[in-house]
Amino acid sequence: MGWAYNQQQEQPQWDIFADDEFVSVVLKGASRFIPAISAYADEIPTSVTHFAGYYTRTDDNLPVMGELEQGLYVSGAFAGYGTMAGCASGELMAEIITKQQPPEYLKYFSPDRFENAALLDEILQYPSGQL
Numbered sequence: 293m294g295w296a297y298n299q300q301q302e303q304p305q306w307d308i309f310a311d312d313e314f315v316s317v318v319l320k321g322a323s324r325f326i327p328a329i330s331a332y333a334d335e336i337p338t339s340v341t342h343f344a345g346y347y348t349r350t351d352d353n354l355p356v357m358g359e360l361e362q363g364l365y366v367s368g369a370f371a372g373y374g375t376m377a378g379c380a381s382g383e384l385m386a387e388i389i390t391k392q393q394p395p396e397y398l399k400y401f402s403p404d405r406f407e408n409a410a411l412l413d414e415i416l417q418y419p420s421g422q423l
């Protein structure tokens with residue numbers, strides 16, 4: 293089970309994530325939709341394995357894909373959905389690099405969007421969809 297309930301923006305630290313309440317919080321949260329889990333929430337079974345990581349993301353939670361300067365491309369900031377989006381992003385990057393006509397929606401992923409106030413306003417009116 294995973295739950296990105298800590299949504300504070302922060303610089304990455306190498307220290308081990310040390311929220312002793314994490315397992316309990318996740319079990320209690322999950323018991324809302326799998327009620328039988330509540331039996332474990334107050335008496336956590338042994339052999340719990342806990343790992344953590346950072347979502348590398350932009351403020352609008354969309355990836356950054358495109359050409360930064362001639363011959364230098366970026367495809368990153370896939371936050372919590374990069375495994376799912378990997379194949380589609382590869383296809384888009386191939387279209388960008390081989391100078392094919394990319395889909396119109398690629399502008400929402402453009403590295404230039406942060407200098408385009410009108411486009412950013414349009415993007416930010418939608419929920420970020422944070423997983």
Ligand SMILES: Cc1cc2nc3c(=O)[nH]c(=O)nc-3n(C[C@H](O)[C@H](O)[C@H](O)COP(=O)(O)OP(=O)(O)OC[C@H]3O[C@@H](n4cnc5c(N)ncnc54)[C@H](O)[C@@H]3O)c2cc1C
Pocket residue numbers: 294344345346347367368369370371372373374375376377
């Ligand atoms: C806890 C957690 C859970 C997640 N769960 C899911 C999920 O359920 N589903 C999903 O779709 N996505 C999930 N994600 C997101 C997904 O893992 C990422 O979006 C995806 O791995 C990003 O892929 P990437 O290739 O862009 O970057 P990365 O996988 O971060 O790859 C970047 C690589 O570059 C290397 N690197 C960095 N700097 C240098 C350098 N200077 N020189 C050489 N190499 C360098 C790094 O070592 C790394 O191997 C999760 C992420 C986290 C943290």
